[in-house]
Ligand code: HEM
């Protein structure tokens with residue numbers, strides 16, 4: 001394989017779509033912490049470090065899961081499954097990226113490096129190795145990996161975590177089940193075949209649709225509280241977005257098909273993306 005093909009394989013394993021939303025969460029965290037007069041420069045090492053570490057974490061995950069990825073239609077064409085890159089190499093490359101990413105966090109401060117490392121440790125050891133094959137609560141607890149991105153962003157500017165910074169990470173934690181269960185509802189058979197106890201594979205379609213609606217409803221007070229902390233424009237925008245999210249969750253309960261599930265998945269990503277963008281824009285104007 002040429003170097004170019006290898007890089008292409010690693011970019012695929014690094015899941016740039018997911019990384020870009022994690023990056024946005026980290027940058028939104030930094031802007032939430034921003035006050036007039038402080039420097040925005042620490043965002044740069046945090047952003048590059050967070051990007052490398054989250055790509056590294058996802059690359060390690062795909063090295064660990066080759067056997068199960070083979071069985072699932074959605075993951076069966078990954079470069080690891082097809083044999084373009086082998087397990088050992090993937091785990092080494094992923095670990096090096098994770099270490100380099102954490103090291104870049106130290107340019108800002110110890111807390112930022114700590115949260116970057118925490119994201120990797122939760123995703124790899126707690127989620128992928130410990131919980132994913134054992135319990136439907138896997139992604140509930142695994143959601144803290146995403147929170148770590150927001151906390152790394154917040155602490156990059158302040159070197160401390162206040163209540164509003166904590167809330168942003170907590171919002172990502174509360175958002176994750178609705179995001180993931182919608183996708184897992186669409187690919188339910190994959191998870192049954194791979195013997196992963198994801199909620200839709202354990203309790204069936206109707207209960208999963210209800211669980212998505214409940215977890216989204218539980219997230220909304222946190223979103224509104226953050227909006228209240230920011231300003232009235234943010235509060236109004238967050239309320240409108242949340243109403244639409246609940247409307248889609250309600251439709252999914254009435255009609256729990258794969259089509260509705262994928263709509264719910266796509267909108268949950270757009271929802272978080274818009275909330276994070278609004279948080280940044282409000283601070284810039
Ligand atoms: C333990 C928690 C999470 C689990 C289990 C999970 C699971 C997944 C899975 C299986 C996909 C399928 C697509 C792929 O393989 O590329 C996906 C896509 C996605 N996830 Fe997550 N996710 C979690 C947390 C997060 C967090 C915290 C974020 C960002 C803040 C995020 C953002 C995204 C985005 C943007 C996509 C769409 C990617 C694309 O289409 O390229 N996820 N997620």
Ligand SMILES: CC(C)=CCC/C(C)=C/CC/C(C)=C/COP(=O)(O)OP(=O)(O)O
Pocket residue numbers: 015018022050053054057058061065075115116117119120123132145146148149152
């Ligand atoms: C601060 C920092 C470095 C944070 C890292 C956080 C992180 C890596 C979150 C990843 C979440 C994610 C995409 C899970 C995929 O689930 P899966 O592995 O079950 O998906 P699969 O079925 O596609 O393998």
